[in-house]
Amino acid sequence: DQQVKQNSPSLSVQEGRISILNCDYTNSMFDYFLWYKKYPAEGPTFLISISSIKDKNEDGRFTVFLNKSAKHLSLHIVPSQPGDSAVYFCAASARIKAAGNKLTFGGGTRVLVKP
Amino acid sequence: KAGVTQTPRYLIKTRGQQVTLSCSPISGHRSVSWYQQTPGQGLQFLFEYFSETQRNKGNFPGRFSGRQFSNSRSEMNVSTLELGDSALYLCASSFSPTGGYGYTFGSGTRLTVV
Numbered sequence: 001d002q003q004v005k006q007n008s009p010s011l012s013v014q015e016g017r018i019s020i021l022n023c024d025y026t027n028s029m030f031d032y033f034l035w036y037k038k039y040p041a042e043g044p045t046f047l048i049s050i051s052s053i054k055d056k057n058e059d060g061r062f063t064v065f066l067n068k069s070a071k072h073l074s075l076h077i078v079p080s081q082p083g084d085s086a087v088y089f090c091a092a093s094a095r096i097k098a099a100g101n102k103l104t105f106g107g108g109t110r111v112l113v114k115p
Numbered sequence: 116k117a118g119v120t121q122t123p124r125y126l127i128k129t130r131g132q133q134v135t136l137s138c139s140p141i142s143g144h145r146s147v148s149w150y151q152q153t154p155g156q157g158l159q160f161l162f163e164y165f166s167e168t169q170r171n172k173g174n175f176p177g178r179f180s181g182r183q184f185s186n187s188r189s190e191m192n193v194s195t196l197e198l199g200d201s202a203l204y205l206c207a208s209s210f211s212p213t214g215g216y217g218y219t220f221g222s223g224t225r226l227t228v229v
Binding site (some may be wrong): 045 | 165169
């Protein structure tokens, strides 16, 4: 039962253009969402997060949008740069105290930014 | 400020052996979680410790175990290694007791079982 899904395994975009990464979830208990960037043989690096009480959060070139009714979130990277080439993971958490710290990850989307 | 430190970085073991991986969290972080990353299964949650207590456990066999010490350092152990245990094992620490806030990952331990 895959509770968090990233349906696009890969994405290719031209430098300077927008990258849009999508993520769907099924568990309605999820109320905090995160995006991570990962290079091979390294740990994921936190990019941006959003709480379910918001529908948008921006941090520099990164913007995350949340559509709770559709159980869908997206990450926009504008403008895309060659250094953004990596695998991006969407993750979700249920902020119920008893549940502790547990992230459920999507399968990842490999982004290639072409110069 | 030091990050999450995992040792060793690389490990090669033989089937049937056991292995212990170590994780030192960021100073002040009391929550430590472990994840397994494989090409086929992605990033999967193993378990989480907070103040030396295991609070969550993922869907892994009993061969996978862990513990946390009073200084918040954590170890995970895999006994009777199988070829399928070859993976990148990631540790993450958090200052928050819940919700995944401030989750910071280490660089991982690459385990190869031959």
